[in-house]
Structures are given as structure tokens and as C-alpha cells.
Amino acid sequence: MKINLISRDNGAGLSTDMHLLGDMFRAEGHDVEFVDWRSKHMRRCEVGIFLELLNPRLLISMERSVGVFNMEWFMGSWVRHLHRLGQLWAKGSEAYEIFDKLGHGKKTTLTGFLSRDAYDASIPRKMQAFHLKGHSDLKGTEHVLEAWRNNPDLPRLTIVSNDPVDAPAGVEVLHDISNRDLFRLMNESLIHVCPSRSEGWGHYITEGLSVGGIVITTDASPMNEQVREEWGVLLKPDSSSMHGLAAASDVSPEGIASAARWIAGLDQDAIEERSRLARRHVLD
Numbered sequence: 221m222k223i224n225l226i227s228r229d230n231g232a233g234l235s236t237d238m239h240l241l242g243d244m245f246r247a248e249g250h251d252v253e254f255v256d257w258r259s260k261h262m263r264r265c266e267v268g269i270f271l272e273l274l275n276p277r278l279l280i281s282m283e284r285s286v287g288v289f290n291m292e293w294f295m296g297s298w299v300r301h302l303h304r305l306g307q308l309w310a311k312g313s314e315a316y317e318i319f320d321k322l323g324h325g326k327k328t329t330l331t332g333f334l335s336r337d338a339y340d341a342s343i344p345r346k347m348q349a350f351h352l353k354g355h356s357d358l359k360g361t362e363h364v365l366e367a368w369r370n371n372p373d374l375p376r377l378t379i380v381s382n383d384p385v386d387a388p389a390g391v392e393v394l395h396d397i398s399n400r401d402l403f404r405l406m407n408e409s410l411i412h413v414c415p416s417r418s419e420g421w422g423h424y425i426t427e428g429l430s431v432g433g434i435v436i437t438t439d440a441s442p443m444n445e446q447v448r449e450e451w452g453v454l455l456k457p458d459s460s461s462m463h464g465l466a467a468a469s470d471v472s473p474e475g476i477a478s479a480a481r482w483i484a485g486l487d488q489d490a491i492e493e494r495s496r497l498a499r500r501h502v503l504d
Contacts, residue, residue, distance in 0.1 A: 227271035290420025312442025335426035343407035350409035353381035360415035366473035432495030451497035
């Protein structure tokens with residue numbers, strides 16, 4: 221089958237989505253082509269899959285169409301084109317509910333998604349914290365920084381960011397690191413601080429779970445569909461607003477600090493059990 225994956229190679233989540241789906245479909249014997257979503261035309265395909273970004277002009281070149289959208293980046297002008305898509309795949313329950321409210325529940329399937337397995341058993345774990353900002357302004361980074369700024373006793377924190385970060389003393393910021401170094405840092409860090417305001421799926425959450433990290437995240441969809449209290453920490457939002465068609469939820473710096481301090485106080489047996497459950501969830 222000829223499958224076109226239509227999106228943007230942004231060096232972040234969308235690139236990961238394209239490569240994960242491309243590898244999965246090729247492993248099943250399909251012919252896969254990546255197409256830039258801004259293209260005015262493309263080679264005809266049997267299935268066209270829009271990843272986050274929609275270009276209605278390309279619908280004419282596909283026999284069947286699928287939309288896999290991250291609702292926090294969904295443009296209001298695209299709503300009128302949803303009826304033209306054959307299927308909608310919802311990564312999380314919030315996306316499913318949004319499509320249902322828009323009148324497209326019958327063509328929507330709650331699929332979940334897939335992520336990279338970053339686990340490396342050869343890397344020793346340390347009681348240190350990790351936060352991945354990347355390109356995004358929706359990762360709750362400012363509240364993470366404030367938590368460490370106000371609580372210098374917290375475990376050592378490393379932030380990976382593509383943008384400048386005004387970090388307090390004791391917080392290391394890394395830019396432009398390789399995937400190999402990124403995965404090493406993820407495996408080293410027992411605490412993964414992921415208080416996202418909103419996510420389409422949350423690769424850095426699921427990758428953190430895959431290495432057995434104890435993930436601190438926001439108690440809102442889809443973040444709380446990956447993290448449970450049995451293996452992570454869920455923080456109740458203090459406030460929320462709209463970003464695209466999705467809710468963007470904020471948690472407090474005090475809540476983040478309290479969660480990190482609690483994890484640091486766990487005994488070894490509790491840490492190992494939570495790490496085991498986190499990784500098992502991702503493998504399941």
C-alpha cells in the first residue's frame with residue numbers, strides 16, 4: 221500500500237511522529253513517503269495521513285484520508301474541512317471528546333500512539349532531575365525554573381532546551397545535544413519533571429517512563445493517561461486556558477517542588493517498584 225505521511229520535519233515531536241509511523245508501516249511492507257504539508261501537490265497515494273497539520277488541497281491526491289491532530293495546535297479554520305476526512309485518530313481522550321463535540325464522533329477512533337524506547341540498562345540511575353523543554357512553550361518550563369529557584373535544596377536539575385533559558389544557580393541548561401546524549405541523560409535521571417500545560421501525546425513523558433523514570437506531570441488529558449500515582453506523581457492544575465482547541469493547564473511551582481522532594485525521600489525499594497511499573501506501562 222502507498223502511504224503518504226503529511227507533516228513538517230520540525231526536528232522535534234512531529235519528526236518523531238513521522239519516523240515512528242514510517243518505520244511501523246514499512247515493517248508491514250508498505251511504501252511510505254514523507255510529504256511537506258505546505259506542498260501544493262503530491263504523488264497519488266492509497267492512504268494519506270495528516271500529522272498535526274492539515275492541507276485540504278492535498279485531499280484530491282489520496283484515496284483514503286486520516287487526520288491525526290494535536291488539538292493544542294489545531295487551527296479553527298480547519299474545522300470546516302474535517303467532514304472531508306475519512307477517519308480521525310485521537311491520541312488521547314481530550315482529542316476524542318473534542319472531535320465528538322464537533323460532530324465527528326462516528327469517524328473518530330481513540331488510538332493512543334507510540335513512542336521511542338529510550339531504555340539503556342547499562343547506565344547507572346542517579347537521584348537527579350531532568351526537564352525537556354525543546355522547542356515548546358507548553359512544557360511548564362517557567363514553573364519548573366521557579367520551583368528550583370525557590371528551593372535550592374532540590375536534587376540537581378538539567379534542562380534541555382533549544383531556546384535560551386534564564387536558569388538559577390545549580391540548574392544546568394544544555395542546548396543542541398545529540399539523541400545519544402539525550403537518552404543517556406534521561407536514563408541517568410530518576411526524576412523526570414514534565415508539568416506540560418498541554419500535549420498532543422507527550423513523547424518526553426512516555427520516553428521518561430520507558431527508562432523507568434518517576435515522572436511528575438499534570439493531572440489532565442493526555443498527560444494523566446500515561447502517568448498514574450502508582451508509578452508517578454500527578455499535580456492538580458491551578459488554572460487553565462485555551463490553546464488551539466485544547467485546554468492548557470498550569471500547575472504551581474510549589475507543587476512541582478513538593479513532588480520532587482517527595483521522590484527524593486523515597487527508599488530504594490519504592491523507587492525500584494515505581495521504575496518497574498513505569499516501564500511496564502510503556503511496554504504494555
